[in-house]
Structures are given as C-alpha cells and as structure tokens.
Amino acid sequence: xxxxxxTEIEQRLLRLPDWEYYDNAxxxxxxxxxxxxxxxxxxxxAFECEALNHHPEWTNEYNVLKIIxxxxxxxxxxxxxxxxALAIEHIVEEDDN
Numbered sequence: 286x287x288x289x290x291x292t293e294i295e296q297r298l299l300r301l302p303d304w305e306y307y308d309n310a311x312x313x314x315x316x317x318x319x320x321x322x323x324x325x326x327x328x329x330x331a332f333e334c335e336a337l338n339h340h341p342e343w344t345n346e347y348n349v350l351k352i353i354x355x356x357x358x359x360x361x362x363x364x365x366x367x368x369x370a371l372a373i374e375h376i377v378e379e380d381d382n
Contacts, residue, residue, distance in 0.1 A: 310355035
C-alpha cells in the first residue's frame with residue numbers, strides 16, 4: 286500500500302465534507318436520530334469493513350458514532366482508507382433519506 290501525500294489526502298477530502306485529516310488518519314463523527322439508528326448504521330458498516338478487509342477504530346456514545354481510519358500496516362493514510370470512508374458515507378447518506 287502506498288501512502289498518500291497530505292496534498293492528495295486534502296484533495297480527496299473535498300469529496301467527503303464530513304471527514305478531516307489529523308493524527309495521521311481520516312476521521313469523522315456522525316450523529317443519528319437515536320441509538321438504534323446509530324447501531325443499525327454500525328452494523329451495516331461492519332459488513333462493508335469485512336468485505337474490504339479493513340477495520341476502523343470507532344466509538345459509539347448513544348446516537349454519535351466517531352470513526353478513525355488509517356492503514357496501520359502502511360503507517361498512514363492510503364487509498365484503502367478512502368474506499369472505506371466512501372462506503373461509510375453511502376451508508377450514512379441512506380440513513381439521512
């Protein structure tokens with residue numbers, strides 16, 4: 286896996302307005318209507334993580350989901366992280382509709 290430069294990361298983040306780059310990872314926080322909706326999204330995200338064989342660090346407090354994605358094997362952010370972030374965005378967007 287090739288590490289992305291900070292410029293490449295910032296360019297890709299333009300398509301992911303909920304995400305930020307810091308601490309050598311891309312990170313986002315999503316708020317849902319309630320715990321059930323948050324947990325439901327987490328379950329769907331978990332299936333996507335398994336399909337991509339890439340697993341984020343995440344925490345859930347009631348209706349808020351915080352996600353941190355980095356490629357530990359590569360020591361930073363790679364294309365793999367953005368593939369997962371895009372998949373997560375699609376899942377979260379479904380919940381908004």
